[in-house]
Amino acid sequence: MKEVFSVGGKELTSRLLIGSGKYSTNKLIPSILEAAGSQVITMAMRRVDTEFAEENILNYVPSGCVLMPNTSGARNAQEAIRIARLARAAGCGDWVKIEVISDNRYLLPDNYETIRATEVLAGEGFQVFPYMSPDLMVAKELERVGAAAVMPLGAPIGSNRGLQTRELVRILIEEISLPIIVDAGIGRPSEAAEAMEMGAAAVLVNTAVATAKDPVAMARAFGLAVEAGRLSYLAGPGATHQVARASSPLTGFLREE
């Protein structure tokens, strides 16, 4: 039987969350989710930007999938709260990924405004998933104000640079009792496996899949990597040593002494 991942009031079996941005066509989304084995998908809310409304991404999301609207575009807590309330009222459920960003070059989250938005929305019954720069005190504060999980970045959004924040994420995993979901920067399945092996509860990936030469195959690779990393974490890797420790017996050699 598959291990259950309880988060935000849901019981999931997959620990890979998928972002829906940057695909050449939204028609790919069902095959991406299936290949990845994912049950959670993120999306953004935007103004219609032409005289003709474009298609709504929700039309391509299989029913039964947990929707995680993000608050991208928000520059402060107030804007994030407005987007979250609209998304819930529009029928997205009560999950929300808080994303408050005012830095355009590295797209680093504003931890202070993120805490404020998390507190207000958790108080309104939302399951709040704050995207944050890994910092122990901020994570503790997010836990105190009622976040459902904490989502530290591995590297800047869309950079595919991997787990650059490894040590800080490790500390969050050790010290915070909420699920730690590594979000942003993961570029390869091996990096997702590493995060899971460290004890991350889940991984959220978008660009790495969407910009791969074959996004559906890459989605599958990420699904396998996350599962392998989780299994390895549960299995408990052995200790490391500076010098060799023979795997074969050191007695009974077939040789002249």
Added chain:
Amino acid sequence: MNIVYNGKVITLPKEITIDQFIQDKGFNPNTIIIEHNFSLITKNDWSKLILQENDQLEVLRFVGGG
């Protein structure tokens, strides 16, 4: 009559409902979200609400995003 539509001031020739506004713009009602003066208006109420001078209207949709 002027309203603020998606952050820009536009002029409407006459008083119309949100429903009519959406039809005039050619939007597919199934893919959009309407916020009127900072509250979400569900589809059932689009035909009941007549736009007034200086109203703030947002026409939104969900798009791909991480």
